[in-house]
Amino acid sequence: MAELVTVTDPDDPRLADYRDLRDVQLRRHLEAEHGLFLAEGEKVVRRAVEGGHAPRSFLMAPRWLDGLADVLATTGAPCYVVDEALAEQVTGFHVHRGALASLERRPLPGVADVLDGARSVLVLEDIVDHTNVGAVFRSGAALGFDAVLLSPRCADPLYRRAVKVGMGAVFALPWTRLPDWYDALPQLGAAGFTTVALTLADDAVDITDAVAGVDRLALVLGTEGHGLSERWQSAADRRAVIPMAAGIDSLNVAAASAVACYVAARR
Amino acid sequence: MAELVTVTDPDDPRLADYRDLRDVQLRRHLEAEHGLFLAEGEKVVRRAVEGGHAPRSFLMAPRWLDGLADVLATTGAPCYVVDEALAEQVTGFHVHRGALASLERRPLPGVADVLDGARSVLVLEDIVDHTNVGAVFRSGAALGFDAVLLSPRCADPLYRRAVKVGMGAVFALPWTRLPDWYDALPQLGAAGFTTVALTLADDAVDITDAVAGVDRLALVLGTEGHGLSERWQSAADRRAVIPMAAGIDSLNVAAASAVACYVAARR
Numbered sequence: 001m002a003e004l005v006t007v008t009d010p011d012d013p014r015l016a017d018y019r020d021l022r023d024v025q026l027r028r029h030l031e032a033e034h035g036l037f038l039a040e041g042e043k044v045v046r047r048a049v050e051g052g053h054a055p056r057s058f059l060m061a062p063r064w065l066d067g068l069a070d071v072l073a074t075t076g077a078p079c080y081v082v083d084e085a086l087a088e089q090v091t092g093f094h095v096h097r098g099a100l101a102s103l104e105r106r107p108l109p110g111v112a113d114v115l116d117g118a119r120s121v122l123v124l125e126d127i128v129d130h131t132n133v134g135a136v137f138r139s140g141a142a143l144g145f146d147a148v149l150l151s152p153r154c155a156d157p158l159y160r161r162a163v164k165v166g167m168g169a170v171f172a173l174p175w176t177r178l179p180d181w182y183d184a185l186p187q188l189g190a191a192g193f194t195t196v197a198l199t200l201a202d203d204a205v206d207i208t209d210a211v212a213g214v215d216r217l218a219l220v221l222g223t224e225g226h227g228l229s230e231r232w233q234s235a236a237d238r239r240a241v242i243p244m245a246a247g248i249d250s251l252n253v254a255a256a257s258a259v260a261c262y263v264a265a266r267r
Numbered sequence: 268m269a270e271l272v273t274v275t276d277p278d279d280p281r282l283a284d285y286r287d288l289r290d291v292q293l294r295r296h297l298e299a300e301h302g303l304f305l306a307e308g309e310k311v312v313r314r315a316v317e318g319g320h321a322p323r324s325f326l327m328a329p330r331w332l333d334g335l336a337d338v339l340a341t342t343g344a345p346c347y348v349v350d351e352a353l354a355e356q357v358t359g360f361h362v363h364r365g366a367l368a369s370l371e372r373r374p375l376p377g378v379a380d381v382l383d384g385a386r387s388v389l390v391l392e393d394i395v396d397h398t399n400v401g402a403v404f405r406s407g408a409a410l411g412f413d414a415v416l417l418s419p420r421c422a423d424p425l426y427r428r429a430v431k432v433g434m435g436a437v438f439a440l441p442w443t444r445l446p447d448w449y450d451a452l453p454q455l456g457a458a459g460f461t462t463v464a465l466t467l468a469d470d471a472v473d474i475t476d477a478v479a480g481v482d483r484l485a486l487v488l489g490t491e492g493h494g495l496s497e498r499w500q501s502a503a504d505r506r507a508v509i510p511m512a513a514g515i516d517s518l519n520v521a522a523a524s525a526v527a528c529y530v531a532a533r534r
Contacts, residue, residue, distance in 0.1 A: 139522045142515040165519075172515070242529070248409040248439070251525060252432075255406045258522035259529045262509070 002058060002072040002079040004065070010089045015080060017102035018059050021091040021160060028156075035105045037158035042067050044168045045101045049074065051171030053103040060099040061087060068099055105158060108176045111149065115191055118146035118174070120265060123188070123195070123220045125151040125232050127253060133157050134165030135254035136221065141169035143258065144265030145219075148175040151184065185220065185235040193218040197236035198260050199228050200250055207260055210240035211267040219264050221257050269325060269339040269346040271332070277356045282347060284369035285326050288358040288427060295423075302372045304425035309334050311435045312368045316341065318438030320370040327366040328354060335366055372425060375443045378416065382458055385413035385441070387532060390455070390462070390487045392418040392499050394520060400424050401432030402521035403488065408436035410525065411532035412486075415442040418451065452487065452502040460485040464503035465527050466495050467517060474527055477507035478534040486531050488524050 222228030325346040489495030
């Protein structure tokens with residue numbers, strides 16, 4: 001059972017994991033160096049713990065204790081009980097969903113482990129927006145994908161905002177980071193996957209046709225601004241597009257990935 | 268040709284339209300009372316003007332003048348030229364995309380005018396998040412929908428953030444606000460539309476089946492948190508769901524609307 005510890009001093013060093021949550025640079029350093037990440041909201045905190053991440057501590061206002069009592073019962077980590085004004089003072093923002101947890105990251109699995117048994121895999125190249133990374137995880141999990149691979153420069157899916165937007169899908173889908181960017185797609189090919197890149201390239205074919213008959217599929221998505229790199233576009237086995245109305249910009253990456261996952265999962 | 272006016276005083280009253288852009292409450296009042304809205308970014312400013320909205324003024328740093336020269340040539344509205352620090356001081360945030368315009372709202376068309384000739388219409392009930400409203404407009408425009416109807420309490424699609432996320436799709440799609448909430452769907456039925464509500468209700472059928480064979484379609488979307496009201500769910504001709512993996516939450520409204528538009532446009 002977590003020990004409940006009432007904290008009234010915003011400078012209490014035990015709250016260090018929860019400081020300045022809106023300062024992305026600071027959080028990146030802090031989380032990497034301490035091997036932690038934050039979960040926010042009752043549902044997401046629960047999923048993080050149930051997903052096997054050991055809690056370092058919890059931070060919440062008293063009114064959230066009951067809802068998470070069963071989760072708190074499973075751990076010896078301390079639960080810092082604070083009022084909402086102090087929570088805001090420490091974190092730097094109004095914690096709408098009340099409950100926060102700091103949890104331990106785990107070593108990332110190898111690519112082969114993540115691919116083992118997977119039939120439909122998402123591969124994200126350099127998506128730098130945490131909101132988009134979270135949205136892609138959520139859509140992938142909801143629409144039938146089995147795993148996610150991230151390029152070396154893709155944003156951290158355990159960053160608080162990505163976890164939150166993804167509603168904890170990052171705990172449901174096996175994922176890891178690709179060690180190599182340049183040959184990532186040929187290596188997926190060698191592992192038995194057909195790589196299909198979503199792109200606006202001239203030779204892209206309708207996504208429905210591109211995935212038809214594919215057994216093991218790696219669906220490759222790039223960032224909103226620049227799309228996929230030339231290297232990944234040319235290295236993919238197939239290039240696919242979501243047919244769109246004339247004169248309209250591309251969909252944003254969250255919408256495009258949802259449609260692409262929906263179509264691909266029904267191949 | 269717009270008159271270029273260099274402004275160096277952040278309190279210059281001519282900049283009133285651009286003040287405190289992150290203060291949602293203040294902006295709502297200001298924009299409603301003056302009948303204006305803001306467009307942000309070269310592409311969106313261009314689309315707003317080309318969409319027929321008369322500019323009241325422009326505000327931009329010198330480096331954006333060339334890119335918008337052809338747009339500025341079409342109007343007599345003043346263009347306030349400021350440095351980026353002053354722009355930030357006035358608006359309250361760092362204007363990444365540089366160019367801003369204040370434009371006149373136009374009277375909303377009648378529902379019958381918006382429906383005239385439309386085969387696929389989106390109907391949004393009480394979506395209060397401007398980002399989601401913008402995303403739905405963008406997906407609808409890209410994926411083949413003809414018009415959008417908003418419930419009386421749906422967020423303003425001309426709010427700056429909605430316009431920006433929608434990449435100006437609000438200027439491409441005819442839209443208006445429904446005067447009546449309670450009987451909105453029966454009235455669409457009387458106008459010849461089959462109303463299909465996206466919902467997690469128990470009797471919802473696969474969206475593909477729900478739209479099959481429908482000629483004039485009104486696809487009805489609710490908000491992320493609570494979904495559609497009981498009234499609209501029960502008043503719709505059909506209830507539809509996007510099939511999802513077991514144990515996964517619903518998609519967010521932007522992802523769900525993209526998938527639903529994609530499927531519905533291919534009926």
